[in-house]
Amino acid sequence: MIDQVHLLILAVILFGVGLFALLGESNVIKILMGIEIMIIAINLIFIALGTEITAEGNKFTALAQVFPVISLAIGAAVMALGLAIVINNYRHAKSVDSDEMSTLKR
Amino acid sequence: MVDLTIMIYVLMIIAIIAAIFAIEYKNLMLSVVSLVVMNLAIWGVLLLFEVTLFAWIQVIVFGGGLTSLFITVVALTERHKDETFSWKRTVIAFVAVAIIVGIFIWVIIQYDITSITGTIIGFGDLWDERATDIILQGIIFFATTVGIGVLFFHQKKKKLKEKTKV
Numbered sequence: 001m002i003d004q005v006h007l008l009i010l011a012v013i014l015f016g017v018g019l020f021a022l023l024g025e026s027n028v029i030k031i032l033m034g035i036e037i038m039i040i041a042i043n044l045i046f047i048a049l050g051t052e053i054t055a056e057g058n059k060f061t062a063l064a065q066v067f068p069v070i071s072l073a074i075g076a077a078v079m080a081l082g083l084a085i086v087i088n089n090y091r092h093a094k095s096v097d098s099d100e101m102s103t104l105k106r
Numbered sequence: 107m108v109d110l111t112i113m114i115y116v117l118m119i120i121a122i123i124a125a126i127f128a129i130e131y132k133n134l135m136l137s138v139v140s141l142v143v144m145n146l147a148i149w150g151v152l153l154l155f156e157v158t159l160f161a162w163i164q165v166i167v168f169g170g171g172l173t174s175l176f177i178t179v180v181a182l183t184e185r186h187k188d189e190t191f192s193w194k195r196t197v198i199a200f201v202a203v204a205i206i207v208g209i210f211i212w213v214i215i216q217y218d219i220t221s222i223t224g225t226i227i228g229f230g231d232l233w234d235e236r237a238t239d240i241i242l243q244g245i246i247f248f249a250t251t252v253g254i255g256v257l258f259f260h261q262k263k264k265k266l267k268e269k270t271k272v
Binding site: 005006007008009010012013014015016017018019020021022023024025026027029030032033034036037038040042043044045047062065068069072073075076079080083086087090096098099101 | 114118121122125126128129134137138141144145148151152155157159160163164167168171172175176178179180182183192195196198199200202203204206207210211214215242245246249252253257260
């Protein structure tokens with residue numbers, strides 16, 4: 001029987017993959033992909049912790065889905081902003097490398 | 107008929123593998139395709155868990171909208187290959203992530219979170235749930251701070267090198 005612990009472990013592993021991208025990659029597009037994976041992982045943790053255990057089994061409540069939906073909307077806005085900054089930086093520096101991002105201040 | 111438990115396990119494994127491929131592919135278009143596969147796998151997991159509302163919104167916003175944005179950005183930047191690779195950075199990141207994920211999985215198994223959720227929530231249990239969220243947020247802030255700090259010092263070093271050359 002699968003319960004929310006499995007969902008939590010999936011979320012933690014996905015969070016780790018996203019964190020690895022954030023720390024280990026220098027390509028900004030991949031860093032943004034890592035942040036997207038981390039947002040999905042946090043939403044999964046919200047869902048898993050909102051479980052209601054009944055006699056029939058685990059029940060994922062409707063209320064527990066509200067916070068992830070808000071988080072998802074904010075995450076989408078953040079990603080769109082990040083991608084806009086990437087394109088803006090590419091026009092200035094002709095690079096998507098995070099080490100070259102300092103040229104944005106010029 | 108295929109057992110639902112096996113299907114959920116398979117979808118979870120596909121999601122993890124697709125996430126790793128999305129990070130590790132050199133070709134950025136293939137990375138985006140892997141991200142879509144990961145989104146679809148998580149959509150399947152959520153549907154099988156009967157989290158219908160969130161599953162559909164997630165696949166529409168992340169699987170559809172953001173993917174189109176990613177494809178646009180990859181096409182506009184005209185750098186389809188990610189050539190940058192640093193062993194030092196990768197090893198440090200891998201060790202940090204392995205420690206953090208290990209601690210989290212140990213905490214989840216050790217404290218038996220199934221007994222926290224679903225029962226009557228007392229003060230201590232509420233604190234435990236909040237603590238999990240706060241720890242995760244703390245990690246995000248820590249990672250961001252470290253990233254910005256590394257960029258700052260890298261830039262300082264570059265400037266120093268340029269000065270010494272002149």
